[in-house]
Amino acid sequence: MKKLNCKQLTKKLVFFFLGVWIIQTGVAIFIGTNIGSDPFxxxxxxxxxxxxxxxxxxxxxITFTFLVIILIFSRKSINIGTVLAMISAGPFIDLMISLFKDIHLDSYTMIVKMLFLVLSCxxxxIGFSLLKATDLGVAPNxxxxxxxxxxxKLEYRIVRIGLDVTFVVVGFLLGGVVGIGTxxxxxxxGPLIQFFMPRLEKFIHTVVYSDDKLEPIANEITE
Structure with missing residues (x-):
C-alpha cells in the first residue's frame, strides 16, 4: 500500500463510506423482501x-469475538476502517430500512421479490467490493x-460460500430464521463479490493515485 497524502486519503474515505452506504442499501432491500435474512x-x-x-x-x-480472533491470527488485517465499519454500519442500516419500509417489498409477488433479492445481492x-478496494478495512465478520x-490458498468465493452456509446451518439449529432468500x-x-472486487480495486487505485503521474512532469519543469 502506497503512502497516502491528505487528498488521497480523503478520496479513499469517500469511497469507503460510499461502500458502507451501498452495502446497507442492499441489506435493507434484502430484508424488505421478507423472504430471508443474510447468513450472518x-x-x-x-x-x-x-x-x-x-x-x-x-x-x-460475535463481532467482538471475531475481532479478537483476527487480532490473534492476522493482526495486520485490522485497521481504522474496521472500526469505522463497526461504528457506521448500524446507523446506515437503520436509515436504509426506514426508507425502504414504506415501499412494502414484502407485498409483491414471489417473482418480483426474487428479482429484488438478486438485485440486493x-x-x-458492489458495496463490499468498493469497501475492500479502499484497503481501509471491513467489518470483522x-x-x-x-x-x-x-x-x-483457496478462492475467496469458495470460502465465502462455505462460511455463509455454516452461518445459516448453525444459526438455524440455534433458532435463527431462514428463508429461501437466505x-x-x-x-x-460470494461469487458476485469476487467478480466485482478486482474491477473496483483497479478503478479506485486509478482515481486515488491519479495525481502521481503529474509528479515526473513537475520535476522536469523545475529542473
Whole structure:
C-alpha cells in the first residue's frame, strides 16, 4: 500500500463510506423482501435466542469475538476502517430500512421479490467490493473469509460460500430464521463479490493515485 497524502486519503474515505452506504442499501432491500435474512444475521439471531439476549447484543458479542480472533491470527488485517465499519454500519442500516419500509417489498409477488433479492445481492457485492478496494478495512465478520482463503490458498468465493452456509446451518439449529432468500444470498453473494472486487480495486487505485503521474512532469519543469 502506497503512502497516502491528505487528498488521497480523503478520496479513499469517500469511497469507503460510499461502500458502507451501498452495502446497507442492499441489506435493507434484502430484508424488505421478507423472504430471508443474510447468513450472518441468521447466526446472530440463533445465538441470541439460545443465550436469551437481544439480537443487537448478540451481533456485538460475535463481532467482538471475531475481532479478537483476527487480532490473534492476522493482526495486520485490522485497521481504522474496521472500526469505522463497526461504528457506521448500524446507523446506515437503520436509515436504509426506514426508507425502504414504506415501499412494502414484502407485498409483491414471489417473482418480483426474487428479482429484488438478486438485485440486493448485486448491490451488497458492489458495496463490499468498493469497501475492500479502499484497503481501509471491513467489518470483522467479513475479514474472516479473506484470512481463511489466504491461509489455505483457496478462492475467496469458495470460502465465502462455505462460511455463509455454516452461518445459516448453525444459526438455524440455534433458532435463527431462514428463508429461501437466505439460501440464495449465501450461494450468490460470494461469487458476485469476487467478480466485482478486482474491477473496483483497479478503478479506485486509478482515481486515488491519479495525481502521481503529474509528479515526473513537475520535476522536469523545475529542473
Amino acid at each position: 444475521t441468521v447466526f446472530t439471531q440463533g445465538l441470541a435466542k439460545m443465550l436469551g439476549i437481544t439480537p443487537g447484543i448478540g451481533n456485538m458479542a 448485486v448491490i451488497i457485492a 467479513d475479514i474472516i473469509p479473506f484470512i481463511i482463503s489466504d491461509k489455505l 439460501i440464495i444470498g449465501a450461494l450468490l453473494t
